[in-house]
Amino acid sequence: MDRVNEILRNIGKKCTEQRKLILQTLFELAKPVSADEVYEYLSETNKVGRTTVYRTLELFERKKLVRRIIFKDGIIRYESTHLKHHHHLICLSCGEVIPLEHCAIASLDGSVIEDADFLVTEHFLELYGYCKKCRGGK
Amino acid sequence: MDRVNEILRNIGKKCTEQRKLILQTLFELAKPVSADEVYEYLSETNKVGRTTVYRTLELFERKKLVRRIIFKDGIIRYESTHLKHHHHLICLSCGEVIPLEHCAIASLDGSVIEDADFLVTEHFLELYGYCKKCRGGK
DNA sequence: TATCTAAATGAAATTTAGTTTCATTTAAAA
DNA sequence: TTTTAAATGAAACTAAATTTCATTTAGATA
Numbered sequence: 001m002d003r004v005n006e007i008l009r010n011i012g013k014k015c016t017e018q019r020k021l022i023l024q025t026l027f028e029l030a031k032p033v034s035a036d037e038v039y040e041y042l043s044e045t046n047k048v049g050r051t052t053v054y055r056t057l058e059l060f061e062r063k064k065l066v067r068r069i070i071f072k073d074g075i076i077r078y079e080s081t082h083l084k085h086h087h088h089l090i091c092l093s094c095g096e097v098i099p100l101e102h103c104a105i106a107s108l109d110g111s112v113i114e115d116a117d118f119l120v121t122e123h124f125l126e127l128y129g130y131c132k133k134c135r136g137g138k
Numbered sequence: 139m140d141r142v143n144e145i146l147r148n149i150g151k152k153c154t155e156q157r158k159l160i161l162q163t164l165f166e167l168a169k170p171v172s173a174d175e176v177y178e179y180l181s182e183t184n185k186v187g188r189t190t191v192y193r194t195l196e197l198f199e200r201k202k203l204v205r206r207i208i209f210k211d212g213i214i215r216y217e218s219t220h221l222k223h224h225h226h227l228i229c230l231s232c233g234e235v236i237p238l239e240h241c242a243i244a245s246l247d248g249s250v251i252e253d254a255d256f257l258v259t260e261h262f263l264e265l266y267g268y269c270k271k272c273r274g275g276k
Numbered sequence: 277t278a279t280c281t282a283a284a285t286g287a288a289a290t291t292t293a294g295t296t297t298c299a300t301t302t303a304a305a306a
Numbered sequence: 307t308t309t310t311a312a313a314t315g316a317a318a319c320t321a322a323a324t325t326t327c328a329t330t331t332a333g334a335t336a
Contacts, residue, residue: 014303014312036293049315054294056313072262074212074322075293089256098254104243108265116236117270118227124210125263127246132255152283152332174322187286192323194284212293213322 011063018048022056023065023080031097032069032077032088071126087125093134100127149201156186160194161203161218169235170207170215170226209264225263231272238265 004023008015025038033041039053057078060066066078071090085106089098108120142161146153163176171179177191195216198204204216209228223244227236246258 016303016313018314034293051295051315051317052313068210070208070210070212072206072208074208074214076212089251089254089258091256092259098256100251100254105263113227113238113265116227116238118229118236118265118267119273120227120265120267121230122267123263123265125243125261127251127256127258127261129256129258129260135257154284154332156285172322189286189288189324190284 007065011065013059013063018052019056019059021048022053023060026060026066026078026080027082030080030083031099032071032079034075034077037077069126070124072128087127089127089129089131091131091134092128093130096131096133098131145203149203151197151201156190157194157197159186160191161198164198164204164216164218165220168218168221169237170209170217172213172215175215207264208262210266225265227265227267227269229269229272230266231268234269234271236269 004020004027005015007023008019013019021042022038025041026033029037029041035050035054035057038057039048039050042048042053057066061068061078064081067081069077069079069088071077071088083099085103087100087103089100090096091098103125105123105125108123110120112119142158142165143153145161146157151157159180160176163179164171167175167179173188173192173195176195177186177188180186180191195204199206199216202219205219207215207217207226209215209226221237223241225238225241227238228234229236241263243261243263246261248258250257
């Protein structure tokens with residue numbers, strides 16, 4: 001929790017109970033989660049309102065504490081940036097999300113696509129398919 | 139329009155006026171468009187209801203006439219599969235969407251990620267950054 | 277060609293994700 | 307401690323997408 005306090009102090013915003021809880025949750029879950037999942041996760045103790053969760057995740061995105069991740073379903077999810085840049089394997093059968101450490105196209109960012117004269121600053125890559133379990137050994 | 143008729147006959151579903159109009163629209167626009175954009179595009183003649191547009195795009199996706207494309211905003215868009223597999227450059231400033239012909243990671247599909255024992259069947263890659271115009275020559 | 281029927285349509289109601297409003301509360305500066 | 311701008315959260319709202327169900331229609335069958 002000390003770490004959470006320090007991070008929040010560094011972004012130049014008020015260090016509220018709600019923000020600490022939300023950031024802590026993102027650390028604990030350590031995978032892409034939607035605002036509603038964060039809200040549900042915290043709702044037992046019921047200390048944080050839905051609106052605050054949405055607003056706080058947006059703030060965290062602006063401050064680069066989280067990155068936005070979008071899967072095929074179009075729901076906006078966020079993942080803590082203390083996990084370094086990576087992509088995901090998403091099972092089309094059971095929905096499991098597996099982080100993929102190595103990024104084969106990291107070199108794209110900062111480069112210019114010649115034909116289009118386009119400067120790439122970020123990229124989204126998600127891989128879909130079937131996990132070991134769902135393939136039943138095949 | 140002959141082409142549209144033939145395609146619809148081949149998927150084993152009724153060849154309705156609405157389906158023909160929607161497929162024709164996807165051919166004409168030839169870029170990722172949302173259900174609402176298709177609806178608006180057709181609304182002058184007002185021949186197709188909103189529900190039908192949503193349902194038809196889902197049908198087309200199941201029949202592989204269109205593929206689903208998701209950008210950062212989370213809105214579900216579709217693009218005709220008569221355009222072969224490719225990705226997009228999306229300008230963070232003006233929103234322009236530029237198709238990117240070459241796919242550097244096409245070889246991923248059908249391959250197994252060893253560490254995770256995961257069979258990849260499809261992938262989503264979108265590149266964000268700044269187009270020539272918005273960079274003002276830089 | 278007329279009849280029939282399962283499939284398709286679309287208006288309206290509903291659901292879900294996300295945003296805005298505004299009165300109240302609070303972190304932290306003075 | 308007082309003060310105040312920032313933050314919160316309930317409720318209202320918006321937008322995207324889905325469901326319901328009465329009506330229409332494509333195209334198979336007689």
